[in-house]
Amino acid sequence: MEPVMNITKITKPHDRLAKYVAADMEAVNLLIRDRMASKYAPRIPEVTRHLIDAGGKRLRPMLTLASAHICGYEGPYHVHLAATVEFIHTATLLHDDVVDESAQRRGRPTANLLWDNKSSVLVGDYLFSRSFQLMTETGSMDVLRILSDASATIAEGEVLQMTAAQDLATDEDIYLQVVRGKTAALFSAATKVGGVIAGADVSTVQALSDYGDSLGISFQVVDDLLDYDGQSSITGKNIGDDFRERKLTLPVIKAVANADSKEQAFWSRTIEKGSQEDGDLERAISLLQKHGALEATRLDAISWANKAKAALAPLPDHDIKSILYDLATYVVARLK
Amino acid sequence: MEPVMNITKITKPHDRLAKYVAADMEAVNLLIRDRMASKYAPRIPEVTRHLIDAGGKRLRPMLTLASAHICGYEGPYHVHLAATVEFIHTATLLHDDVVDESAQRRGRPTANLLWDNKSSVLVGDYLFSRSFQLMTETGSMDVLRILSDASATIAEGEVLQMTAAQDLATDEDIYLQVVRGKTAALFSAATKVGGVIAGADVSTVQALSDYGDSLGISFQVVDDLLDYDGQSSITGKNIGDDFRERKLTLPVIKAVANADSKEQAFWSRTIEKGSQEDGDLERAISLLQKHGALEATRLDAISWANKAKAALAPLPDHDIKSILYDLATYVVARLK
Numbered sequence: 001m002e003p004v005m006n007i008t009k010i011t012k013p014h015d016r017l018a019k020y021v022a023a024d025m026e027a028v029n030l031l032i033r034d035r036m037a038s039k040y041a042p043r044i045p046e047v048t049r050h051l052i053d054a055g056g057k058r059l060r061p062m063l064t065l066a067s068a069h070i071c072g073y074e075g076p077y078h079v080h081l082a083a084t085v086e087f088i089h090t091a092t093l094l095h096d097d098v099v100d101e102s103a104q105r106r107g108r109p110t111a112n113l114l115w116d117n118k119s120s121v122l123v124g125d126y127l128f129s130r131s132f133q134l135m136t137e138t139g140s141m142d143v144l145r146i147l148s149d150a151s152a153t154i155a156e157g158e159v160l161q162m163t164a165a166q167d168l169a170t171d172e173d174i175y176l177q178v179v180r181g182k183t184a185a186l187f188s189a190a191t192k193v194g195g196v197i198a199g200a201d202v203s204t205v206q207a208l209s210d211y212g213d214s215l216g217i218s219f220q221v222v223d224d225l226l227d228y229d230g231q232s233s234i235t236g237k238n239i240g241d242d243f244r245e246r247k248l249t250l251p252v253i254k255a256v257a258n259a260d261s262k263e264q265a266f267w268s269r270t271i272e273k274g275s276q277e278d279g280d281l282e283r284a285i286s287l288l289q290k291h292g293a294l295e296a297t298r299l300d301a302i303s304w305a306n307k308a309k310a311a312l313a314p315l316p317d318h319d320i321k322s323i324l325y326d327l328a329t330y331v332v333a334r335l336k
Numbered sequence: 337m338e339p340v341m342n343i344t345k346i347t348k349p350h351d352r353l354a355k356y357v358a359a360d361m362e363a364v365n366l367l368i369r370d371r372m373a374s375k376y377a378p379r380i381p382e383v384t385r386h387l388i389d390a391g392g393k394r395l396r397p398m399l400t401l402a403s404a405h406i407c408g409y410e411g412p413y414h415v416h417l418a419a420t421v422e423f424i425h426t427a428t429l430l431h432d433d434v435v436d437e438s439a440q441r442r443g444r445p446t447a448n449l450l451w452d453n454k455s456s457v458l459v460g461d462y463l464f465s466r467s468f469q470l471m472t473e474t475g476s477m478d479v480l481r482i483l484s485d486a487s488a489t490i491a492e493g494e495v496l497q498m499t500a501a502q503d504l505a506t507d508e509d510i511y512l513q514v515v516r517g518k519t520a521a522l523f524s525a526a527t528k529v530g531g532v533i534a535g536a537d538v539s540t541v542q543a544l545s546d547y548g549d550s551l552g553i554s555f556q557v558v559d560d561l562l563d564y565d566g567q568s569s570i571t572g573k574n575i576g577d578d579f580r581e582r583k584l585t586l587p588v589i590k591a592v593a594n595a596d597s598k599e600q601a602f603w604s605r606t607i608e609k610g611s612q613e614d615g616d617l618e619r620a621i622s623l624l625q626k627h628g629a630l631e632a633t634r635l636d637a638i639s640w641a642n643k644a645k646a647a648l649a650p651l652p653d654h655d656i657k658s659i660l661y662d663l664a665t666y667v668v669a670r671l672k
Contacts, residue, residue: 038492038495039492040492040493040496040510040513041492041495041496041499042499043495043498043499044492044495092461095457095458095461098453098454098457099453099454099457099458117434117435117453118434118435118498119495119498121431121434121435121457122431122435122491122494122495122498123491123495125428125431125464125487125490125491125494126488126491126492126495128461128464128487128491129484129487129488129490129491130488132468132480132484132487133481133484133485133488135480135484136477136480136481136484139477141472141475141477144468144471144472144480145469145472148465148468148469148471148472149469151461151464151465151468152462152465152466152469154461154465155458155459155461155462155464155465156374156375156376156377156380156462157376158458158461159374159377159379159380159455159458159459159462160376160377162379162454162455162458163377163378163379174376177376
């Protein structure tokens with residue numbers, strides 16, 4: 001790893017992280033390209049390439065590489081694990097877009113729209129299998145345990161979201177479980193396996209795992225808040241998407257908890273029954289404001305970001321440690 | 337394992353096998369029930385139970401148990417592996433029914449019909465993750481390698497089938513690859529991991545793997561043949577389902593290879609373009625007969641069954657060995 005002289009000139013912590021692990025990420029991208037191939041079924045790399053080349057932020061694999069570096073790892077297998085994490089992430093995106101019947105992802109038509117649901121389901125399965133093949137190459141049973149646990153939590157969280165998202169009885173505990181499945185489980189596994197492959201001690205591995213968990217939750221809470229309180233020009237998303245898709249997220253859960261019977265009827269009609277009319281989104285936002293739900297959600301996001309930072313304390317001093325710290329700051333800096 | 341006195345009185349080899357591994361299968365069923373639970377998402381056991389309780393033949397997990405026994409295994413982990421194999425099988429069935437838009441499975445409405453495609457996709461993902469968790473409990477990296485390889489072959493075969501099934505250029509090589517994915521890969525992995533967990537030597541493991549591969553192929557070729565040449569009263573399937581679903585299976589591939597231009601046009605219209613009319617199935621069957629495609633397919637099925645039997649040669653003498661032998665005979669005995 002070459003020393004990066006101008007790392008402090010780059011402001012966004014994500015870009016600093018990318019710069020730091022650039023050489024490794026090249027190896028990860030090569031490995032991904034190699035393993036998404038199929039001797040018999042060209043549809044597989046076609047679909048995979050569509051998603052991979054759309055250029056996600058690659059935050060998860062970078063977190064794996066970063067965690068391995070911070071623990072002084074010098075072997076080759078953090079690259080396998082980073083590719084594994086990206087494959088699992090890609091597989092879940094393919095399946096999510098089928099489940100949500102989405103038409104757009106990363107500014108491009110989804111694979112289920114360009115090809116069909118079948119391709120998305122089966123190519124997702126293929127990538128998931130490939131990710132486990134990659135893991136076996138590391139020879140670490142701990143890594144397999146961590147990532148198969150994470151995969152089960154992801155699938156469980158998705159099923160839970162499907163059944164709970166339109167149910168007003170869904171409380172903050174269930175929301176947290178959904179968020180762990182949707183986002184935090186893979187963040188946490190990504191950082192954890194970086195430490196495990198480096199042979200780090202138990203408390204270091206726990207610190208990395210906790211950091212990923214809290215960062216992932218903060219990330220998702222911010223996302224859910226911006227859906228009601230963001231500027232489209234910054235987020236690239238439309239205000240009210242979750243409301244229109246009848247997804248019960250944290251701001252609404254907080255408002256429902258304080259709703260009088262008339263408000264309860266409003267949420268029941270718009271979210272549970274899905275009967276929405278002009279002006280409903282504005283009414284929803286005004287109810288969120290009335291009950292301080294947006295502000296309370298903002299404080300939750302900040303609290304999770306602070307937990308992420310606190311989790312870093314036991315880690316050794318390292319350039320990457322400060323980048324990870326700044327990353328947690330940055331996640332909530334989008335909120336004003 | 338209690339000695340089974342009346343094992344020869346039971347004629348069907350599948351029933352003899354079931355009787356032999358009955359105690360283990362009880363443990364497998366308990367483990368399946370335990371691991372299909374979900375703390376948060378009751379939809380998961382609901383969907384899984386619907387499929388598991390429909391009572392498939394459980395042939396794959398029984399093959400794993402049998403293979404472990406034949407190698408003298410006395411540890412507990414063949415039970416985990418048998419449950420793993422059944423979970424992988426169940427996950428692929430859930431996803432297959434989404435991909436094929438099936439309405440019936442094992443004489444009951446499919447999960448995608450009773451619930452929805454989303455539930456089938458996500459519960460399949462959950463079971464797949466659970467299967468990898470189960471494998472890690474065995475502590476055997478070899479087992480993980482074999483079953484993640486098999487999973488990748490399964491998904492690849494399904495993608496290949498999707499793109500190749502309606503393409504008249506599909507030849508017997510591609511068909512074989514599809515069949516390995518659809519059926520033989522999991523049969524072969526099921527027998528192989530039984531040997532591996534027992535610590536059997538390389539040639540024994542290879543023999544078990546070859547047996548599963550050939551048995552699985554024979555099984556699928558018979559299935560594809562009976563679709564044109566079976567009696568509904570025996571197979572429980574309707575003649576011509578594959579034709580109506582425009583699936584290019586071995587009998588048709590053989591007939592297409594010998595088709596004159598008029599016949600070529602017939603296959604192109606009915607299979608590639610999917611424009612079928614009254615009398616087409618009868619014409620298809622008469623073309624299969626004219627070119628000896630049914631007879632040639634029958635001989636292929638028998639040849640694969642014979643390969644399965646031959647593969648057993650290096651295995652130690654054991655009651656189960658003769659059951660496995662008879663199982664290969666039985667698979668093609670449905671053909672007359």
